[in-house]
Amino acid sequence: MEKIKAIIQKIIQFLSEAKTELKKVTWPTPKQTMASTSVVIIIVFIIALYLGIIDYGLAKLVKFIIG
Numbered sequence: 083m084e085k086i087k088a089i090i091q092k093i094i095q096f097l098s099e100a101k102t103e104l105k106k107v108t109w110p111t112p113k114q115t116m117a118s119t120s121v122v123i124i125i126v127f128i129i130a131l132y133l134g135i136i137d138y139g140l141a142k143l144v145k146f147i148i149g
Contacts, residue, residue, distance in 0.1 A: 110118070
């Protein structure tokens, strides 16, 4: 029974400390969130396009080599 109480106490302490730390967080504004999201989407699109071109080129090269 003591082990269970100790575990519950540790869980409560953890949640309390997590709540305290979350109060210290500086959350981004909606404008900052949209800007960051836009940058990520654009970068993902550019990388996908680049990898698609590389894949297409390598596929053509393999077809050329194999026949």
